[in-house]
Amino acid sequence: MSGMRLAQLGDHPGFEVASATLGGHAFERHSHDEFVISANLRGEERVWLDGRSFEAGPGTLTSYNPGQIQGGGVADGQPWQFVSLYVAPEPLAAALGVARVEFERPAERLPALAVAMADAVERVLCGDGFVRQRGEERLTLLLAEVAQAMGVRLPRQADAADGRIAELQEWLAADLARQPSLDEMAAHLGLSKFHLLRSFQRRVGLSPRQWAMQLRTRRAQSLLRVGLPATEVAHVLGFADQSHLNRHFRAAYGLSPGSYQRALG
Template sequence: MSGSLRLAQLGDQPGFEVAGATLGGHRFERHSHDEFVISANLRGEESVWLDGRTFDAGPGCFTCYNPGQIQGGGVSEGQPWQFVSLYVASDQLAAMLGLQRLEFERSTDRLPVLTAATADAVERALGDDAFVRQRGEERLTLLLAEIARAMGVRLPQERLESGGRIADLQDWLAADLARQPSLDEMAAYLGLSRFHLLRSFQKQVGLSPRQWAMQLRTRRAQALLRAGLPATEVAHELGFADQSHLNRHFRAAYGVSPGSFQRAVR
């Protein structure tokens, strides 16, 4: 296989993986998967064989495969091909979206805006920075709902969560900012699917839970720096991976490094 293929697992348990591929003139033999496969084509004219029929999926197209479907295909010899794919276990995808079970009604559709958004989220999820990877995971969870709607999967009516429940989660996150629970843990804490957790939190707060926790961490970092605590200790106290991780997020929020901020206020 010429080109590159990057793969990463998301979430606490196996069953949710993302991949980004840049290949040249490649074809996959006919095969099947135990999980859902959702691919977004970014470059190249893919010819797809699916359960005995053939269709084309060019740039901007999604192709969705239900578990067990026989699939194959690729692009012509010498043609560049770039795509991103999501591999999601059937029980995980149903749980993420708050459904008992589901399957895709349509195999392909051209959705260029959704394709670009998915590619961006996958790129984040494949990155080196933990916070950026988490933001990619959050974005993909929301995008999965959009993909499901676009490809013919019925979602339940969104439940509007009371302000009290979201406030409870904020209190839980704020009580130990170094803990940084996963998206699955936060969803379990509220008894919601990952999708409904993110939609409810963002509707009420305007940020995702992780974004909200990060802005609170940087805000608390200000107070600790004002009190004279060294930046290395501040990073450890608030659960940043290291001082450079604190520096990056602090500068993004306040426009100065922690060291410059501390010198200015003391």
């Protein structure tokens, strides 16, 4: 299936993702107001960037600063598959916790990072809200890896952030139906999204949303145990619907909420 799929990420404009499957396609020389980060998955792309040309085969990441003149594509008849991120300067700097970002290297062959980026983009393009949120978290962490690979130095803030994680856990646990966005969590703690995620995962072993979801399913188990109907449990704990509760409850405990209640009999 050929074409391009697009989606906005986060609460505010300035961060978009794209997944493209094209054949024999070439882009005319153009520029963007945003940073553009692409991972080539299939095809031998010939890139033109600010007067120089280079090859970007499968597994290559390319990065373009705002305003840079770029163009490129693959030969006629050749399949081409890639994913791209389009991030405005201020959101990218804020996500990484730096004052300013500029990529020094336009291309690096990093196959594992390219595959991870493609997987995260597919999650963002998924119809399931929780999967989309996990994709956003993954992309935020991968942005730091990409930035460092392309020559951006990131500050070390994780140690200072560790002490705020318990505060965030209390805030999330106080109202599990609220489900704040990653932007809201970062603003609540006064941290960049990258440092929030890195510190939380290092201390807890899960992302904030994963931690909140396991607490939500644990509380669902308690409510089901005292006989509350699954539909009401889903509503009280902020699941999208009963099937959403079923999916996560089964993944955690190996059986559906209904089967769990019948087993308790």
